[in-house]
Amino acid sequence: MERFAALYEALDATTSTLEKVRAMEAYFRSAPPEDAAWGLYFLTGRKLRRLVGGGALRTWAAALTGLPAWLVEESHTSVGDVAETVALLLDTAGIGGTAEATTSLTTWARDRLPRLGQLDETERQALMVSWWRELPTRQVFLLNKLVTGSLRVGVSATLVARALAGVAGLPVAVVTHRLMGDWTPSETLLPTLIAPGETAAEVARPYPFYLASPIDGDPAQGVIGALDAFVAEWKWDGIRAQIVRRRGETFVWSRGEELMTDRFPELLVAATALPDGTVLDGEILAWQGDRPMPFAVLQTRIGRKKVSARELTAAPISFLAYDLLERDGVDWRERPLHERQAELARLVEAVPSPRIARSEPAVAGLRVDEHGVDRVRVELPLPPVAALAADAVGRLAPLE
Structure with missing residues (x-):
């Protein structure tokens, strides 16, 4: 020690x-x-x-x-x-x-x-x-x-990934990806994390989650730019998740890096229509008809690893996809957002189940306020929105 x-x-x-x-x-x-x-x-x-x-x-x-x-x-x-x-x-x-x-x-x-x-x-x-x-x-x-359970080390996950990448001689993005998900300390863990090439564990592994964050600078000074350069997305009140479809298997991961596949069997069935080598980023919501149900309904599903038929009926869920992270086994995060979303629309349209759908952009909700600043204004019961540059790579340029 x-x-x-x-x-x-x-x-x-x-x-x-x-x-x-x-x-x-x-x-x-x-x-x-x-x-x-x-x-x-x-x-x-x-x-x-x-x-x-x-x-x-x-x-x-x-x-x-x-x-x-x-x-x-x-x-x-x-x-x-x-x-x-x-x-x-x-x-x-x-x-x-x-x-x-x-x-x-x-x-x-x-x-x-x-x-x-x-x-x-x-x-x-x-x-x-x-x-x-x-x-x-x-x-x-x-x-x-x-x-006392109070050990907190003053480093971010990014710095840890940088250190491992330096030891391995691998890109930081590869190491960051490998650190995602559930793993247990063992004698073989580190050699696996820093091994060259693809490891067996990477089949199930999600990509790092990126959350909405404010822009730097004063929007009134032109930092945001033209309105038509942005896509507005609904900020749904559900569970941020990724559906990973690789080698004939489906994995559902929460933002907290928890494997939740068994809790949402509807998604397991619906995802079989996705082509191999697909990873979707989106939100799991309790959903009925054409609108979301209260988050409290979804909470009845979160803590259950096995779901009864009654619970499936009382709290039906859907996955609304924001983004396409992987296509045909290729990392798409560096492609422009508008290109990813166009392909996402084609993929989701081919899924026969309504349990996987696209979170449609909220373009109609965009307005310019009296200061000339691009804002998003919506009326309840619609959720808030986040705006992303249409040509942004990854999900690193969102606005609240």
Whole structure:
């Protein structure tokens, strides 16, 4: 765990993105494969469930150091982070091991920490104290972060992908794509992620999701440009998702990188009409007739991995496609939006099921306000809209 603790410290000590990327590259190159996989797990924002509360850590630290509870609480108020507070108090009291503590991150994450959840309060305290006595200060800090479920590393998913791409010699886009979806740390994970060519796991993998974001600059100063250079889309209140159709199989992914195929069997059936090598980006909605149902209806389907016939009838769903991300196994994200949408319209029209449809552009909702700024104005019950440049590549130029 020392190697990852050192990386965490290095990332926290700099605001330079280049230095962060270099530190992660060095970690991925030097760490054993399974340790590197667990490091990647935490770097990408995943975390273990909380095993110990912050209050318990402070109480145990007070008992171990002999400090009065009020002083521990005041220290916590001053520092602001319970994991750091406890690590500093133990260090000041001379409690802790040496830098030679070499138990691997894998052993901690896979074997040691899960034991805490199986113990009662007294046993958990005794085990935590024994670990505090064993570890040097920065590992104590990392341990405290892990057990309280508060480990957050100051790097974005993009920087992590850049670091892995640097190690692998692959395009960042390829690594970003491979990091999507559900995966578990293992000895084979990192070699698979950085392997040249296509991997078996990529058959099911979605593309990164891009969300609407504001433009930079003042729209009144001509940043937006001509009205006819934009396409307006309805901003539906559903579940942002991708339908992936490859090698005769269908996969439905949520924006949260959760595989949801079994929850929406209607889409599984409807997607069989899509040609192999197709990926659609869109929104899953509870839909009846010619209009969406309330989001609360869709919520009755979200938490169910197996859906009954009654639920299929009470909460019918449809997938409204915004964009075409892949066609015939080729990444289309770099093609202009108007070209992607034209092909999307042709593809969806060939699907006989109404469960997959195109989210029609909201061109009629566009107006120019009194300041000469292009806006979108719609009346309820229609949803808000987002506008995208008609020649934009990817989905990187949306407006709110």
